Amino acid sequence: MIVPLLKGLKITLSHLFQKPITLQYPDEKPQVSPNFRGLHALKVSHDRAKCVACYLCPTVCPAKCITVEAGEDQNHDKYAERYEIDMLRCIFCGYCVEACPVDALKMTGEFELANYKREDFVFIKERLLEKR
Amino acid sequence: MGYEILGLPMAYYIAMVAKVLVVFVFVLLTVAYATYAERKIIGHMQVRLGPMRTGWHGLLQPIADGLKLFFKEEIIPSQSNKFAFLIAPLIALVPAFISFAVIPFGDTVEIAGYKIPLQIAAYYDTAAGKVIDINVGVLYILALASVGVYGIVLAGWASNSKYSLLGGLRSSAQMISYELAAGLSIIAVFMLSESLSLQKIVADQAGFGWYAFKQPLAFILFFICSLAEINRTPFDLPEAESELVSGFCTEYSSMKYAMFFMAEYANMITVCAVTTTLFLGGWHGPFPPVINFIAKVYFLIFTCMWIRATYPRYRYDQLMRLGWKVFLPLSLLNIVATGVVVAL
Numbered sequence: 001m002i003v004p005l006l007k008g009l010k011i012t013l014s015h016l017f018q019k020p021i022t023l024q025y026p027d028e029k030p031q032v033s034p035n036f037r038g039l040h041a042l043k044v045s046h047d048r049a050k051c052v053a054c055y056l057c058p059t060v061c062p063a064k065c066i067t068v069e070a071g072e073d074q075n076h077d078k079y080a081e082r083y084e085i086d087m088l089r090c091i092f093c094g095y096c097v098e099a100c101p102v103d104a105l106k107m108t109g110e111f112e113l114a115n116y117k118r119e120d121f122v123f124i125k126e127r128l129l130e131k132r
Numbered sequence: 133m134g135y136e137i138l139g140l141p142m143a144y145y146i147a148m149v150a151k152v153l154v155v156f157v158f159v160l161l162t163v164a165y166a167t168y169a170e171r172k173i174i175g176h177m178q179v180r181l182g183p184m185r186t187g188w189h190g191l192l193q194p195i196a197d198g199l200k201l202f203f204k205e206e207i208i209p210s211q212s213n214k215f216a217f218l219i220a221p222l223i224a225l226v227p228a229f230i231s232f233a234v235i236p237f238g239d240t241v242e243i244a245g246y247k248i249p250l251q252i253a254a255y256y257d258t259a260a261g262k263v264i265d266i267n268v269g270v271l272y273i274l275a276l277a278s279v280g281v282y283g284i285v286l287a288g289w290a291s292n293s294k295y296s297l298l299g300g301l302r303s304s305a306q307m308i309s310y311e312l313a314a315g316l317s318i319i320a321v322f323m324l325s326e327s328l329s330l331q332k333i334v335a336d337q338a339g340f341g342w343y344a345f346k347q348p349l350a351f352i353l354f355f356i357c358s359l360a361e362i363n364r365t366p367f368d369l370p371e372a373e374s375e376l377v378s379g380f381c382t383e384y385s386s387m388k389y390a391m392f393f394m395a396e397y398a399n400m401i402t403v404c405a406v407t408t409t410l411f412l413g414g415w416h417g418p419f420p421p422v423i424n425f426i427a428k429v430y431f432l433i434f435t436c437m438w439i440r441a442t443y444p445r446y447r448y449d450q451l452m453r454l455g456w457k458v459f460l461p462l463s464l465l466n467i468v469a470t471g472v473v474v475a476l
Binding site for chain 1: 173175176177178179180181184438439441442443
């Protein structure tokens, strides 16, 4: 009965001399996995968003957080005039990325999404465009 | 220095006050930094860091905590008994600090021709040529240890909350079950030293004649029972948050809450000091007397934290069983064995 108690003490004492695995978060950022589903980004091709406003992403979205409005450019091509994601509703399931037929959307490793105002959680097209 | 009060020179009284102040400030600082040490040690034992951001490696954390607690809003429940509610933290805190008065923490020092024993409640009798201290020092400590629990029970009752009341009641039941075993386990020490005076007990242990070696069972029993008596992990049932929210201090906030914490840590220091005095040879050892004493006390405090990092909390019935069915018979057995050995 007493030996296991002493064994426990030995284990905790040995831990005292181990290197802590703590990440000092605001100073040290964690390396997220390539599969991590963070903030969305609209991919850019030929200086414009690849999105063709097909409405597949708002259709598949289980949280109904994506709003797309289509527009027509000079070449009579469809493009997303308005593209908004409400991050307060998004559940980061990644269905929108999977549904996209033109590979216009991806999810980045960006996970620091805290904000002070509710409006700041609505990411409009300009904020979502892939930054290089 | 011709001025005298009650036949004792002025410098004597100055030395007395200085002694009290130094010890009080030292214990208070130890209390503050014991909280820091606890967080750090448990942190590292759980392979993490503990406080790191306030000052170098979080060293200013106790000060920041103190400031925060001072400025926090004070809440007194409207249906509580105001007077008892306010006085309870004091009743918990004061005995924790004043039990330090009888603990000898060093040899006699000589300042300006006066011999001053390093024990608050003691003086050097020039006529007899020896240190006179309170001759029932251990009883005084045991008595104060039981007064401290009044604060907790009163806090639990005065809060007018079921959780607090249950926490306070648990605390008193626990105190009774473990005070007996703790008191009985040190009787073996008195049988060997034939005195209740802590000066005499420490003097008997000079040159590594520690009672911890002569009475290992009593030493372990006393230390564990003391942990239980001051409600330290793994016996911290009065504040078992999984069952009782926060036990007796559920309704307390800001500085009054902090006072319970201070009492807990001051109690821990006192218990470690008493254990050092009774079993680990007090201030005897290879270094200067006061350093020996502090080193031993700090080692025991570390052990308390080590135990906290290791063991989960006891269940209430297990705690009672351990107290009444294991520790009490063991301490009685130890007394009988010691008696037989002494008689032979």
